[in-house]
Amino acid sequence: MTSSPTEQLVDVTMPQMGVSVAEGTVVEWRVAPGEAVAAEQTICEISTDKIDTEVPAPASGVLAEIVVQAGETVDVGTVLARIGTGAAPAHAAGNGHSRHYSPVVTRIAAEHHVDLAQVTGTGRDGRVRKQDVLAFLDAQRAGERAAPAPAEPPLHIESPYRPEPAPAAAPAAGADPAEGETLSRMRRQIGAHMKRSLDTAATCTTWMEADMGRVEAARRALGTTALPLVARAAVEALREFPALNATLDGERYRQHDAVHLGIAVSLGEDGLIVPVIRDAQELSAEGLAVRIRDLAARARAKQLTPDDVAGGTFTITNPGQYGSLMATPVINQPQVAILDLEAVVKRPIVVTDDEGNDMIAIRPQTVLGLSWDHRALDGVLAAQFLGAVRRRLESWEHH
Template sequence: MSESVTMPALGESVTEGTVSSWLKKVGDTVEADEPLLEVATDKVDTEVPSPVSGTILEIRVAEDETVAVGTVLAVIGDPAEAAPPAPAAPEPATTTTEPAPEPAGAPEAAPAGQAQGAEVTMPALGESVTEGTVSSWLKKVGDTVEADEPLLEVATDKVDTEVPSPVSGTILEIRVAEDETVAVGTVLAVIGDPAEAAPPAPAAPEPATTTTEPAPEPAGAPETAPAAPAPGPAATAYVTPIVRKLARDKGVDLATVTGTGIGGRIRRQDIEAAAAAADEARRAAEAAQAVPAPAQAAPAPAAPARSAPVVDTALRGRTEKMSRLRQVISERMVDSLQTSAQLTTVVEVDVTRIAALRARAKDDFLATNGTKLTFLPFFVAAATEALKAHPKVNASINGKEVTYHDVEHVGIAVDTPRGLLVPVVKNAGDLNIPGLAKRINDLAARTRDNKVNPDELSGSTFTITNTGSGGALFDTPIINQPEVAILGLGAIRRLPRVVKDVDGGEVIAIRSVCYLALSYDHRLVDGADAARYLATVRKRLEEGDFAGELGL
């Protein structure tokens, strides 16, 4: 009995997905839960596992094709069932081979100044997508390319993907430059036989008035092209957009990576391993540089005080395009500042009692709950409780309407190698300290490992960012639209402060203090509202009455 593999629903608001690449082909055997294909949506890139064990009898959706959720992507079953579909396969094969001469014939009617051959057009990467942007060309004029070999990268408002070459041949002409946006169906390049590249050459000298000198120039261009196939080894094996992006984010040169996937395919694990090896090599080099320093510093006591930062050779002096995630972050941050009237109020909080409570409970907490007890759950608990008392801060604006939420879905900003992401702790107001600690640590870990689900990255009503983890005293965080406030947590420091003793007198004592910075939308929240909210949070933290939730 055969089993259908369908496009999964990768989020509540996701209605379609794009097949980035197939990890198996027709006739291959696959085990249950083994990665079968890679799918991309506007929110997440992920692998889709096989629902059953068996043989792949049919693949119905090609790579780079966008289909609706629930569409049958492939059929898996017993090898005996593969025989009947086989005769049906040649029929589409003949239909696909017949149009191939048509593009070749079309250029015959084209002007003499254009190359003749197979045309590469901007694909339709979704039902509602009408145009695409050429992100980068992976080949140049004069290069040879094989059928289905990646030719260029295209970006739309929904997906980033590679476009494979439809035929084998030589790139005769590139008509659309990088970063140029064109409509679906526009001819991007022409591929054909090298002999077909000659006709465009005479056409170029005509506007140049000198017909003899320009002729050698096109002939010289192909000579320089073969001299630059140094990046060629990286393109010999197909690399999926997901893996290519990860390599860029981690600064890994694909030409130095040996793939462990099927047919030598470079997979995500290979990039992560290469990045880890590079980090270890960098640390070893730093350690080697640091070892001789004390020997030289012995006669000069001032030398050990020098601690120069390590030079980042991966990005320094480099110009590159922003990743898709960085572009999205950029657009949303600028849009937020242009949408709402933002300002920030800051208060100082004494968290000495919480620091002492955490020190007492953290070891038993780890043994009992299997996760670490950080300061963050205490701040989230206090902030969430205060939202219930100050609904203006837990609201969202949509045009001229305001929604005051009756749930507390708290987004936690997480720094990842790819950029800033905000997973959401749903119904945070219903969780105690252990529940918050488990949920926050789990979400943060999976977000950094790119294993978080799309639904977990949306739906927040309020956001918290822990800028103090990097040592910052406080900052002015930007609101996550359409929310109306975001709370920034500053670094906890031990400082002298004036406090009251048991007799009510004032004394100077060393206390654990930090700053809380609330950025809010003045269209709805006034300064007094922000001050009252922060006062509620501060009171709850300074009281430090969380012992009951920790079993103390």
């Protein structure tokens, strides 16, 4: 391929769609080589284990070449195509929108003799995903339709990803079953990100117990979980202690005015993703509840965009819905802290009345955990932040 002296080539790359996403598949090209494109125009569709999305053109010009063809799976950061910014189009835009199944979907369907025309797709524009094929197979085996997913599955940070199911095969001659199997690519990518965070940050964790009596009453009145109320309390505490609403990239520490709040969402066997609520400081608890439900639903339907998972300044994880009582969350780099919400359980505790008399009472309690980067923060500040969150939760008023 050659270019004119005035033509500048701009690379179109496979975007990063979450910290544990290692690769993506080009599903469809919307533009052919030689066709004109405008900046931000969709030029192709991609699919990952977590998100189906469109890739916009990074610049206006002409699509000079397609490097990765539809159906091919490549690593994040791989050049997909190149746009010539100083060239004239060879012909008018317009191509048939032929649909493609991802290689994973095609392989599972072939292995189990599934007619994909019979599978209802839940991806973008009805695209059939791996989960749809597996649900179809489960329904066939059970002789009934697959049960719908819960309205609000747990949101948490630790990934439960397991390798995708494969048909049983007889062990090779001489193979030792005790040797086990190699970790999947997804599992290795998640592990690499967690290990990189622990190697990068000077991670410390501080815990503090909080009385959730007022929050429990308020969240029942709102018809939601405790998470949006804890999120609102955390946002207010970040405004009081902005040093935690920050990123540390190398030696460059930056505090952020706006709170772009990451909420860890479980994708079941597909791992986890952390969509971001932008300008969370402008939302009430009710508004945060709406945004959390929307992002979680779109995450599970693989309808998030690259902007939905970028730019977070602070993250909340909620493993308490599994009943866990205490955890040490891993910081979502390059942020400097992550808040962990554990299970709300009733415990006997000592309370003091207005006259100073102590007594035993049964109260709903939770443990708030904060993992923080000692390179940027000190323990006193971490404790002060957690105290501010607890104070707001314990004094929550119905509103």
